[in-house]
Amino acid sequence: MGMPHVGQQIRELRKVRQLTVRGLADRVSISVSLLEKFEAGSRTPTAGLLANLARALGVGPDRLTGQPYMNGAESEDQVQAVIPELRRVLLTYDNPDDLQAAARPLPVLAAEMDLISEMRQNGQYVPMGPLLPGVLTELTHAALTARDDRERREAYWWLARGYRATNSLAHKLGYHDLSLTAVERVHWAADRSGDSLMQVTAAYLKAGAMVRMGSFSSARRLLEGLMVEVDRIQPENSYTDQALAVSGALLLKLAMVEVRDGHPERAWERLAEARETAALLRDDSMHYEMSFGPTNVRIHEVATLIDSGDTEQALARLREWGAEQDRTEWELPSGIARERASHHHIDVAAARLTEGDRRGAFADLATARGISPVHTRFHPTTRHVTGALVRLDRTQDEALAAFARWTGA
Numbered sequence: 001m002g003m004p005h006v007g008q009q010i011r012e013l014r015k016v017r018q019l020t021v022r023g024l025a026d027r028v029s030i031s032v033s034l035l036e037k038f039e040a041g042s043r044t045p046t047a048g049l050l051a052n053l054a055r056a057l058g059v060g061p062d063r064l065t066g067q068p069y070m071n072g073a074e075s076e077d078q079v080q081a082v083i084p085e086l087r088r089v090l091l092t093y094d095n096p097d098d099l100q101a102a103a104r105p106l107p108v109l110a111a112e113m114d115l116i117s118e119m120r121q122n123g124q125y126v127p128m129g130p131l132l133p134g135v136l137t138e139l140t141h142a143a144l145t146a147r148d149d150r151e152r153r154e155a156y157w158w159l160a161r162g163y164r165a166t167n168s169l170a171h172k173l174g175y176h177d178l179s180l181t182a183v184e185r186v187h188w189a190a191d192r193s194g195d196s197l198m199q200v201t202a203a204y205l206k207a208g209a210m211v212r213m214g215s216f217s218s219a220r221r222l223l224e225g226l227m228v229e230v231d232r233i234q235p236e237n238s239y240t241d242q243a244l245a246v247s248g249a250l251l252l253k254l255a256m257v258e259v260r261d262g263h264p265e266r267a268w269e270r271l272a273e274a275r276e277t278a279a280l281l282r283d284d285s286m287h288y289e290m291s292f293g294p295t296n297v298r299i300h301e302v303a304t305l306i307d308s309g310d311t312e313q314a315l316a317r318l319r320e321w322g323a324e325q326d327r328t329e330w331e332l333p334s335g336i337a338r339e340r341a342s343h344h345h346i347d348v349a350a351a352r353l354t355e356g357d358r359r360g361a362f363a364d365l366a367t368a369r370g371i372s373p374v375h376t377r378f379h380p381t382t383r384h385v386t387g388a389l390v391r392l393d394r395t396q397d398e399a400l401a402a403f404a405r406w407t408g409a
Helices: 006-016 021-027 032-040 047-056 061-065 073-077 083-091 106-121 125-144 149-173 176-193 196-212 216-233 241-260 264-281 294-307 311-324 338-354 358-371 373-378 380-392 398-407
Strands: 285-287 290-292
Touching: 006 021, 006 032, 006 061, 021 032, 021 047, 047 061, 047 196, 047 241, 083 125, 083 149, 083 176, 106 125, 106 149, 106 338, 125 149, 125 373, 149 176, 149 196, 149 373, 176 196, 196 216, 196 241, 216 241, 241 264, 241 285, 241 290, 241 294, 264 290, 264 294, 290 294, 294 311, 294 338, 311 338, 338 358, 338 373, 338 380, 358 373, 358 380, 358 398, 373 380, 380 398
Parallel strands: none
Antiparallel strands: 285 290
């Protein structure tokens, strides 16, 4: 086994803070027996509960998850080698280093950023990472030396997308300080793009960072304000598809805020609104890189049930939707972004573990790996679930052991 599992980190910090098991359980409103299962490593906390535990222990969530992970994966994949260069680019965002040659034309840079955005959505961080520093620097020069306002705003618009990809890379690899800086840079570029929906998108990313840190009330206020802003710039009776996608994504994020803050009933209200919004789009969409539509609403319904502790109902919902497809369980459509799909299977794996279906949990992790290997490998829940499966394994399953070595669990 590799690094200490999340339960060991919780127990160690609890003792450092001189808290009893009951004392910590009371602080986060869970039972003593559940906390004991977390500390023993036989159960894994949901994302919302992990944020609350970290806050109660006076640390960031990454202290409990042990991110960023250094288990040999970075030398094999070279996916982390770009991090120092990205730090330099983020530091010099408004005063970039000189270029060795003239920046490529804006249409060429835009085409490369489209490719990077597609890689981001599919969790292809290994080929994406090395492209980012150069194209960010070139886009910055293009913006600062633009011939007119239109060209300048367009360069900043593409730059905002580049910083969004940087945020995603940093967050997924566990460099949360770098991720937060990247979010601020998205804001900076979006404000200069003059695109109101891009500005809303930037603030949406900031709300996501707040959720991960357990700042639920701040995230709620920000997201509710953004809903008002979308209404202001897109009157309800004339919403464009782009505005519908952004509005739907805001509603889904609000649903996750509510369930993680202990208000599942409010989460279901937001999901009902999101379902109505998705019906107006009719199909899954990817405007402003917001994965939104009927499929993503269902994914969030399952995630809401899991985060609220109703894993049995979450799995029942998958069977119910599967029946509509003449399948045993619901299968995602092939067009859904790979990162979104792998995330779903990782969540479901955690739910199966909770329900005692260890074989099914491992199968979902294997499915997630097949869809988006790097995203799966660096996701904290993958490690938590894999570690628990190994600890509970009495058969010395070699396939499971190999998977654990691959993740570093």
